[in-house]
């Protein structure tokens with residue numbers, strides 16, 4: 661808990677900078693998805709809206725995900741689901757980042773749609789170790805390992821698919837409230853000298869179920885747990901398996917102590933295989 665708290669101000673500043681500069685270098689995720697109510701789809705499935713110029717690389721990344729049982733299960737949860745529309749887009753503006761947004765529910769209260777946007781360079785770029793302990797572990801700098809960009813891209817895709825799965829079990833009302841009130845929280849925070857003990861902010865926290873950073877980091881860490889499961893299967897026979905999993909363990913125990921339980925057991929025991 662202590663470590664996470666220690667990073668609280670920088671985390672909030674990070675979120676604040678993303679709100680102010682949405683296209684800034686840190687473009688990994690959209691933090692506050694939009695929510696809308698739509699008709700129940702009857703012809704759902706996965707709609708891949710990939711510009712022709714990106715198609716070849718997209719197919720390579722997707723094949724990497726589908727090369728594992730875990731990745732196939734993630735994919736098939738939507739591929740054959742007529743009642744859910746998953747749109748996958750690719751955008752040069754997202755670069756090395758990715759995001760999941762446009763959450764849709766129908767009038768009966770079922771979660772029926774989401775959009776994943778992948779950057780055109782997600783086979784490059786490692787997000788910070790504090791909130792992305794798994795994706796970050798693939799940066800093999802200062803080691804002799806060469807970890808393929810395809811694996812990195814597929815791990816990012818697995819991470820995003822987890823955001824969709826998380827929304828399916830979340831409350832629409834709560835996500836909607838968070839998306840609406842977090843900008844309000846941020847605006848007060850910016851004007852009050854960054855005082856998180858401000859009574860209005862404390863009230864907002866109660867209403868949305870935590871501080872913005874707590875809400876956001878919890879979503880990110882769940883997606884990282886998913887990404888770790890994909891990675892565990894994909895690289896189990898690779899020479900760098902222990903290099904990666906020891907780095908995940910180091911990242912999680914250094915920066916995400918409060919969430920260590922989620923990452924068990926792979927990220928806890930030192931890897932010695």
Ligand SMILES: [Zn+2]
Pocket residue numbers: 689819820823879880883
């Ligand atoms: Zn994420």
